[in-house]
Amino acid sequence: MSEIKKRILFVNSEIYPYLPETPISKIGRFLPQGIQEHKREIRSFMPRYGCINERKNQLHEVIRLSGMNLIISDIDRPLIIKVASISPARVQVYFIDNEDYFKRKQLFHDDNGEFFPDNDERAIFFARGVLETVKKLRWAPDIIHCQGWISHLVPVYLKKEYKDDPIFSSSKVVLSLYDDTPKADFSSSFVEKACFGQITADDIKQLDNANGINLARTAVQYSDGIILGAEQTDSEVVSYAQERGLPILPYSKEAIDGGTYIDDYCEFYDNI
Numbered sequence: 001m002s003e004i005k006k007r008i009l010f011v012n013s014e015i016y017p018y019l020p021e022t023p024i025s026k027i028g029r030f031l032p033q034g035i036q037e038h039k040r041e042i043r044s045f046m047p048r049y050g051c052i053n054e055r056k057n058q059l060h061e062v063i064r065l066s067g068m069n070l071i072i073s074d075i076d077r078p079l080i081i082k083v084a085s086i087s088p089a090r091v092q093v094y095f096i097d098n099e100d101y102f103k104r105k106q107l108f109h110d111d112n113g114e115f116f117p118d119n120d121e122r123a124i125f126f127a128r129g130v131l132e133t134v135k136k137l138r139w140a141p142d143i144i145h146c147q148g149w150i151s152h153l154v155p156v157y158l159k160k161e162y163k164d165d166p167i168f169s170s171s172k173v174v175l176s177l178y179d180d181t182p183k184a185d186f187s188s189s190f191v192e193k194a195c196f197g198q199i200t201a202d203d204i205k206q207l208d209n210a211n212g213i214n215l216a217r218t219a220v221q222y223s224d225g226i227i228l229g230a231e232q233t234d235s236e237v238v239s240y241a242q243e244r245g246l247p248i249l250p251y252s253k254e255a256i257d258g259g260t261y262i263d264d265y266c267e268f269y270d271n272i
Contacts, residue, residue, distance in 0.1 A: 120210065
C-alpha cells in the first residue's frame with residue numbers, strides 16, 4: 001500500500017519567472033504550486049544566478065540561514081541564502097548564493113559559449129548548500145526531487161553523507177531527466193573536489209571521466225525513482241536507470257500540456 005509523501009523538497013536548476021521559460025523552468029514554477037495545492041508541504045531551491053534581478057523579484061537575505069562556510073578546493077566559500085515569493089502561487093523560493101560562483105550574469109557558459117571551468121565546484125556548492133540549509137530549517141523531506149544537471153550531486157551526498165542525519169534518514173530521491181546534459185567535460189579534479197566527510201572517491205568513481213553523462217549516471221545510481229521530464233533525454237542514462245531496476249515515469253506531452261502531470265507526479269512520489 002502506498003504512503004502519502006507529505007513533504008516534498010524541490011532542487012531546481014531553473015524556475016520561471018526568475019529565468020526565461022524552458023521545459024525545466026516551467027516545471028520548476030508550476031509543479032511546486034500544484035503539489036502544494038494537493039495539500040503537501042513544499043520547499044523549493046535554485047541557484048541565485050547573477051542575471052536574476054534582486055530588486056524586481058524582491059529577493060532578500062535570510063540572515064538566520066546564512067553565515068555558514070563550505071570548504072571547496074581548500075577555500076572557505078560563504079553560503080548566502082536569499083528568499084523570494086511567487087505571489088500568485090503562494091510559493092516561496094530559496095536561493096543559494098555565493099559571490100564567486102553565482103554573481104556572473106551567465107548561467108553555465110561565458111559570452112563566447114565556453115563552459116565555465118568551475119561548473120563542477122558550482123554544482124558541489126549548490127548541492128551541499130541546499131542540504132545544509134534544509135538541516136538549518138529543521139524540515140525533514142519525504143521526497144527530494146532533483147531537476148537539472150546542477151542538482152545531480154544531491155542524491156550521492158544525501159545517501160552517503162547525510163543518511164544518518166534524522167532530517168534526511170527517511171528521504172527518498174526522485175530525479176527528473178531532461179535534455180540539459182552538459183556537452184563539455186568538467187574539471188579533471190572533479191572527484192577530488194566533490195569528496196568531503198564520508199564521501200569517498202569510490203562513491204563517485206563514475207566521475208573519473210568527468211562529463212555530463214557520468215554526472216547524470218551518478219545521480220541515477222543514488223536515486224529511488226526517475227521521471228522523464230522531456231521527450232528527448234540521454235538514452236544511455238535512461239538505459240542505466242532501467243538496468244538498475246528503478247521505477248520510471250515516462251514523459252507525456254499530453255499530461256505536461258494539460259497539467260495532469262501533477263497528479264501523476266504525486267502518485268509517483270507516494271509509490272517510491
